[in-house]
Amino acid sequence: MASENPTASEYIQHHLQNLTYGQHPDGSWGIAHGAAEAAEMGFWAIHLDTMGFSIALGVLFLWLFRSAAKKAHAGVPSGLQNFVELMVDFVDGSVKETFHGKSKVIAPLALTIFVWVFLMNTMDLIPVDFIPALAGLMGIEYMKVVPTTDMNATLGMAFSVFALIIYYSIKVKGVGGFIGELTLQPFGKWMIPFNLLLEGVGLIAKPISLALRLFGNLYAGELIFILIAILPFWVQWALSVPWAIFHILVIVLQAFIFMMLTIVYLSMAHEEH
Amino acid sequence: MNLNLTLFGQAISFAIFVWFCMKYVWPPVIAALEERSKKIADGLEAANRASRDLETAQEQATKTLRESKVEAAEIIEQANKRANQIIDEAKEQALTEGQRLRTAAQAEIEQDVMRAKEALRAQVSLLAVTGAEKILGAIVDEKAHSELVEKLAEEL
Numbered sequence: 001m002a003s004e005n006p007t008a009s010e011y012i013q014h015h016l017q018n019l020t021y022g023q024h025p026d027g028s029w030g031i032a033h034g035a036a037e038a039a040e041m042g043f044w045a046i047h048l049d050t051m052g053f054s055i056a057l058g059v060l061f062l063w064l065f066r067s068a069a070k071k072a073h074a075g076v077p078s079g080l081q082n083f084v085e086l087m088v089d090f091v092d093g094s095v096k097e098t099f100h101g102k103s104k105v106i107a108p109l110a111l112t113i114f115v116w117v118f119l120m121n122t123m124d125l126i127p128v129d130f131i132p133a134l135a136g137l138m139g140i141e142y143m144k145v146v147p148t149t150d151m152n153a154t155l156g157m158a159f160s161v162f163a164l165i166i167y168y169s170i171k172v173k174g175v176g177g178f179i180g181e182l183t184l185q186p187f188g189k190w191m192i193p194f195n196l197l198l199e200g201v202g203l204i205a206k207p208i209s210l211a212l213r214l215f216g217n218l219y220a221g222e223l224i225f226i227l228i229a230i231l232p233f234w235v236q237w238a239l240s241v242p243w244a245i246f247h248i249l250v251i252v253l254q255a256f257i258f259m260m261l262t263i264v265y266l267s268m269a270h271e272e273h
Numbered sequence: 274m275n276l277n278l279t280l281f282g283q284a285i286s287f288a289i290f291v292w293f294c295m296k297y298v299w300p301p302v303i304a305a306l307e308e309r310s311k312k313i314a315d316g317l318e319a320a321n322r323a324s325r326d327l328e329t330a331q332e333q334a335t336k337t338l339r340e341s342k343v344e345a346a347e348i349i350e351q352a353n354k355r356a357n358q359i360i361d362e363a364k365e366q367a368l369t370e371g372q373r374l375r376t377a378a379q380a381e382i383e384q385d386v387m388r389a390k391e392a393l394r395a396q397v398s399l400l401a402v403t404g405a406e407k408i409l410g411a412i413v414d415e416k417a418h419s420e421l422v423e424k425l426a427e428e429l
Contacts, residue, residue, distance in 0.1 A: 018275075018279075020275070020277070022277070022278075038275055039275055041275075041277070042277070043276065043277050043278065044277065044278060045275070045277045045278060046277060046278040046279050046282055047277070047279040050279050050283070051279060051282050051283070051286070054283060054286060055286050058286060058287075058290045061290070062290060062293050062294065062297075062298065065294070065298040065302075066293075066297055066298055068302070069297065069298045069299075069300075069301040069302045070301065072301045072302050072304070072305035073305055074305050074308035074309040074311075074312055075309075077305075077309075081305075084302060085302060085305070085306060088299070088302045088303065088306065089306060092303065092306075104295065105291070105295060107299060107303075108291060108294040108295035108298065108299040109291050109294075109295070111294055111298070111299065112287075112290050112291045112294045116287075116290060147283075150279065151276065152275075152276060152277060152279035152280045152282075152283055153279065153283045155276070155280055155283075156279070156280045156281065156282070156283025156284040156287060157283060157284070157287050159280070159284055160284045160287050160288060160291075
């Protein structure tokens, strides 16, 4: 920590700082001590906490679902299989409702997004000081436990989805078809630059809005938890409990929206205009 | 907010997770789900078929019941008819038998009467002869007077 008794703004900044590993300006590799050092590391640095938690949660998700999938049978399901089937059926239904093409990727993609984002969002419900304090005891200076409050995480997923959008657009319509879609509408071939601008913005807006929506919602939620944590301890529960209850809705909703929009964007990429 | 390599790290782990999910999680679960829904559909169809079968069986049973009722009624009617016939026949037989018995009895009675008459006649004639003997005081020669006696007996 910056000091033994941090001020409110120091406390907040400390909580919003990722554990960054990268190259210091003097050429040595190591963990950044403070926001300024992390900023100096530039692009070639990595957030160990974001990566660690997201991968751990992803592995948890896959392990859980895989262990159910291995034992999946057509008889009467029970326990974990029930839950997994519920999720799979729900995602499958959502995909079939929106996406009418044939693709083996989209449904598992949607499931992964939904469960993974949900798990990462759920980290928000762990009291804001628990894990950072624990990490502090182990000598780790910074620890941001909610991967989706790191824009790198949301942008990373959104860009992957964006890559899939481009891939399917070209696969279904061909390069010419895709370029034609970007340039020849809505105003016909005499307005190509204008069309390209409009459609280009529309295309780029998809991943950016996808990433920023999730990031913004979770970042704001986390910030409010941090603000509540600044209050005297005897009044915190009066605010954090209602906010946490409300936040459960946000967590599920944002995971669902991310999944749904991914499906919608990919089904749009499959459709001819 | 620093954009850095975490971006690619996330994208790569995301891709790996999606691949794993697509390869090892999705297919078995979906297969199980589809198999179950097929099973359920089969079960429902079987239930439908069974209820249809039951309906036809019930219809068949009702039909059979109706038929056997008709048959039973017919049989009863026939039996009644036959019974009446038998009774009639028996009556007729009894009548003829009675007639026959009566005739036989009458014949016998007549015979008996004749025999009694015969015996009576003989005795009367004997009595008459005996009376005449007494009256005449002499034995009527049976041989001489047998003609007379016979005539007398005939007159009686």
